[in-house]
Amino acid sequence: MKDHSSNEAPSSDSMLGFHWTFATVAHLHLHAISPTNQLSFWQKIEYSPYIFATVDETVRMMEKKK
Ligand SMILES: [Zn+2]
Numbered sequence: 001m002k003d004h005s006s007n008e009a010p011s012s013d014s015m016l017g018f019h020w021t022f023a024t025v026a027h028l029h030l031h032a033i034s035p036t037n038q039l040s041f042w043q044k045i046e047y048s049p050y051i052f053a054t055v056d057e058t059v060r061m062m063e064k065k066k
Contacts, residue, residue: 013037015047017054020061028058 014034020027033039033047046052053061 015054017047017052018058019046019052020058 013036014032015036016030016032018028018030031047031052033043036047039047
């Protein structure tokens with residue numbers, strides 16, 4: 001019998017980050033998305049790197065603004 005356990009989604013299949021806009025970083029809200037491979041077409045746009053930043057990216061962005 002074949003072992004299918006290797007087909008299970010990896011734990012990296014989730015995303016934690018902030019939504020922000022180019023105009024103002026004052027509006028930030030946190031999102032936890034999982035699993036990321038089940039996002040709809042519009043959700044993929046909503047969580048694209050243009051308007052969505054991971055926690056690390058957001059921290060780096062805030063530090064640059066100082
Ligand atoms: Zn949002």
